[in-house]
Amino acid sequence: MPTALRKNRTQLIILAILALLLFMAIQGMSTKDWVVTLLRALSVGAITFLVASGFSIILGLMDVLNLAHGTLFMIGAYVGWSAYVRPDTLIDLLPPLALLLAGFLLGPIWSNWLERLAWGSRRRHLWPWAGLILALALLWIAAGKFPVAIWHAQEYTDSPIVWAQNFERGLVAESLTPAPRGGPALLALVGLLLAGVAASLSLAGLRRRAGQMSGQVAAAARRRALIGCALLAGLGLLIFLFDDTLTRFLLGLDTTLLFLIAIIVATLAGASLGALMESTLIRPLYERPIYQIMLTFGLAFIGTELVRAVWGRTGFTMPRPSLFAGTGDGCPAASIGGWFTHKCSTILLTFGEDTARIRTYNEIFVIIVGLIVLVAVWLLLQRTRLGMIIRAGVQDSEMVEALGINVRRVFTLVFALGVGLAALGGVLAGPSMGLSDAMGANLLLGALIALAIGGLTSYPGAAAGSLLVGLLQQFIIKYGQIGINLPFLDAPFKPSPPLVPASTILLMVIILLLMPQGLFGRRE
Amino acid sequence: MPTSSSPRTWLRSQLGLILIVLALAALPFVIGLLNGQSISDVLANAKGNAKFIQGLMIEVFILAIFAISYDLILGITGLLSFGHAMFFAVGSYLTGVALKSFGWSLGQTILAVLAAGVIQALLFGIVLPRVKGITFALVTLGLASVFDILIKTRELGEYTGSDVGLQGIPRPPILDPTDQRLRFYFVALAFTLLVFLLYKRFVDSPTGRVCIAIRENENRARMLGYNTFYFKLAALTLSSLTAAMAGLLNALYKPIVSPEIAGLGFTVDGLLMLLIGGMGTLSGAMVGAGIFRLLDFYFDRWFGEASSFLIGGLYVLLVLFVPYGFVGAWRARALDFRRGRARLLHLFGGRGGD
Structure with missing residues (x-):
């Protein structure tokens, strides 16, 4: 035991000092103040953790410093907002996506057929590119022809700000104008299906030499592809036919349920975006570390511009779901039970004669989701086969590959998981922080600091670092309001707002200088 | 290295550089003649396209010095620093504050900027032996962010102008960017050339060779008996001094020293310049700075709002398809x-x- 103590002496001393500081900070406040501040810190920490954990798993497994992570967090928030406030747009977008994907899934079918082609070498090399160009052209034309109900960031009456207000008043259903349906839209869907088919065909042509599957496996893959394609196309057409009914149904739902749908949609969208990013853009760059940083930075740039183009430059709010929005009679609730019966936005906690007002969404729901994700990802890492591969890959990915595990596929999965977590964080942050085009960059900086403090590739480190960043920020903000009584100053010292980011950065620099691998990081 | 010292072979080996310098020296006059101004007009700093192009080129020179100083630590020595904007911004802000609030002369200011350059390098030098790789990047980013936050605080607003930027710096009359733009142009050109030659000499010197060895394999360099810390510190000091001097030129030239030059965005701009030109090539940094500034300017003029989107796309394409610049x-x-x-x-x- 003493050797373990001696080995981790610096870590233990730092942790003790931090605990002492926290204790002193709590002592300087009244009970209600520190409880509220602590809950807020947990809430900020939970959202930071959702971004930081994905970032750290990606960094640990594939050494990719994904600077686009903050932007993906932001995209998650905006996608979630759209699915939440404009369900009609979501429903409109599903059929074209489903049909494009249905065509694309047909990939395995072609290989057998392509084998029998006896074309000259030049033609064999050129046609896939021609096919790709054809697919892009088809996509461009068909996607433009398919009508989708959407907002207009440039016009105030139709802007996201006004839609969010309408949503809060329950006016969305009245202000909808259904997008025109009929022959042209159906034709556009067929065009999208053809674009997917053309893309899968040309990709199969490009990849032809990669290696052949044996007969039975190939036959099974073909069967699966056909079934998947038929299912997706059928689903897309069904949604297309019952478009209006589905929209009405979604709008009739309780907003809490709608919010759950938004969370699922945004997480799935983030995960697929991550998988797409890894498999097309990042995969060629595993050999060149600095270039990945720059690529992901460029992607962050493009993502931010995309968000500005679609949702506008002005920030807007995301209304809270009904379970956390009530202000009528019985509110603020005095107990958890009261909250559930009256659906209050705040709860009152009493300490002696003091009462603290706690917002149910920000300070309870976000923390609970953060804890659930913390435990779920920990279970995934510790108890499943995938988690075992990930942990082994963080240690030595070459060795894992040598043991016959398809690390490529695990890379894609982990990237999807990490980005999905960030997107989930984005939707959760929407109602509490609001949406703006700077939210990604701010949160990425916070997550980076949290990771540097906790240890860049350590999962408990990500949690501890996020918590520390949240605590430091929130306590300094609170002390900025009430002031600290320092012994040698007459007036209480009030930290000014710029000190909030500066303090976390300083904490990071100090901890890194004492322990370069972070609090819980592995020693090199 | 060609050992022959005959002037003709030397001339031939340096032909490209000499031609480029001559072309840049002739540029204001050529532009002036193309726009119907006489040479004396250009010499008298008359208004017109020639003066405007000079201004644009001065900005290119300043960025080129900044980029080449970043190349020395990132591309040559292989230190992943994300705080390089601080080196530049300290030079700029110190110049502005010294000239405006303290009323120092230009000579005193230059001395102060040089001293600040050394101090900054030493500050990074404290961090240097402790952290490596991504952690070094994060610590340097942190130090630079603290400086960024400091100059934006309201408490120091009297000196730094907080969010708005430092305005109304009194210009020394011998180097006034509006009245003496042509002279400023030639001073900037000469300084850029000087920095370039100095850096080339540094990289070819034994010290520079060790720096390259550190980039390739630090442990092997240490095994050969070099104390790599001193070499890294030397590269950092030279880089910091040059970047601070570029900052001084920036403060003298620009009407407002904007706080943007202290942020991470400016470091990334430098990274982009290196990426366009090619990392670790020195001349690539200069080419990259030129392309970056001109592209930025003309894209903004042609495409307006969509320009940053296009630049982002171009950036990704560059990383994927022209990785060495x-x-x-x-x-x-x-x-x-x-x-x-x-x-x-x-x-x-x-x-x-x-």
Whole structure:
């Protein structure tokens, strides 16, 4: 035991000092103040953790410093907002996506057929590119022809700000104008299906030499592809036919349920975006570390511009779901039970004669989701086969590959998981922080600091670092309001707002200088 | 290295550089003549396109010095620093504050900026032996962010102008960017050339060779008996001094010293310049700075709002398809070009193919 103590002496001393500081900070406040501040810190920490954990798993497994992570967090928030406030747009977008994907899934079918082609070498090399160009052209034309109900960031009456207000008043259903349906839209869907088919065909042509599957496996893959394609196309057409009914149904739902749908949609969208990013853009760059940083930075740039183009430059709010929005009679609730019966936005906690007002969404729901994700990802890492591969890959990915595990596929999965977590964080942050085009960059900086403090590739480190960043920020903000009584100053010292980011950065620099691998990081 | 000291071989080996310098020196006059101004007009700093192009080129020179100083620590020595904007911003802000609030002369200011450059390098030097790789990047980013936050605080607003930027710096009359723009242009050009030659000499010197060895494999360099810390510190000091001097020129030239130059965005701009030109090539940094500034300017003029989107897309394409930058790609291909030209001459019956 003493050797373990001696080995981790610096870590233990730092942790003790931090605990002492926290204790002193709590002592300087009244009970209600520190409880509220602590809950807020947990809430900020939970959202930071959702971004930081994905970032750290990606960094640990594939050494990719994904600077686009903050932007993906932001995209998650905006996608979630759209699915939440404009369900009609979501429903409109599903059929074209489903049909494009249905065509694309047909990939395995072609290989057998392509084998029998006896074309000259030049033609064999050129046609896939021609096919790709054809697919892009088809996509461009068909996607433009398919009508989708959407907002207009440039016009105030139709802007996201006004839609969010309408949503809060329950006016969305009245202000909808259904997008025109009929022959042209159906034709556009067929065009999208053809674009997917053309893309899968040309990709199969490009990849032809990669290696052949044996007969039975190939036959099974073909069967699966056909079934998947038929299912997706059928689903897309069904949604297309019952478009209006589905929209009405979604709008009739309780907003809490709608919010759950938004969370699922945004997480799935983030995960697929991550998988797409890894498999097309990042995969060629595993050999060149600095270039990945720059690529992901460029992607962050493009993502931010995309968000500005679609949702506008002005920030807007995301209304809270009904379970956390009530202000009528019985509110603020005095107990958890009261909250559930009256659906209050705040709860009152009493300490002696003091009462603290706690917002149910920000300070309870976000923390609970953060804890659930913390435990779920920990279970995934510790108890499943995938988690075992990930942990082994963080240690030595070459060795894992040598043991016959398809690390490529695990890379894609982990990237999807990490980005999905960030997107989930984005939707959760929407109602509490609001949406703006700077939210990604701010949160990425916070997550980076949290990771540097906790240890860049350590999962408990990500949690501890996020918590520390949240605590430091929130306590300094609170002390900025009430002031600290320092012994040698007459007036209480009030930290000014710029000190909030500066303090976390300083904490990071100090901890890194004492322990370069972070609090819980592995020693090199 | 060619050992022959005959002036003719020297001239031939440096032909490209000499031609470029001559072209840049003639540029204001050529632009002036093309726009119907006489040479005396250009010499008298008359308003017009020539003066405007001079201004744009001065900005390119300043960025080129910044980029080459970043190249020395990132591309040559291989230190992943994300705090390089601080080196530049300290030079700029110190110049502004010294001239405006303290009323120092230009000479005193230059001395102060040089001293600040050394101090900054030493500050990074404290961090240097403790952290490596991504952690070093994060710590430098952190230090630079603290400086960024400091100059934006309201408490120091009297000196730094907080969010708005530092305005109304009194210009020394001998180097006034509006009245003496042509002189400023030549001073900036000369300084850029000086920095370039100095850096080339540094990289070719034994010290510079060790720096390259550190980039390739630090442990092996240490095994050979070099104390790598001193070499890294030397590279950092030189880089910090140059960047601070570029900052001084920036403060003298720009009407407002904007706080943007202290942020992470400016470091990334520098990274982008290196990426365009080619990392670790020195001349690539200069080419990259030129392309970056001109592209930024003309994209903004042609495409307006969509320009940043296009630049982002261009950036991704560059990383994927021209990973070693234009100068790097040129150097890799130069041999092929030479061989191809020789074969062409041979085909036409010349005696070139040897």
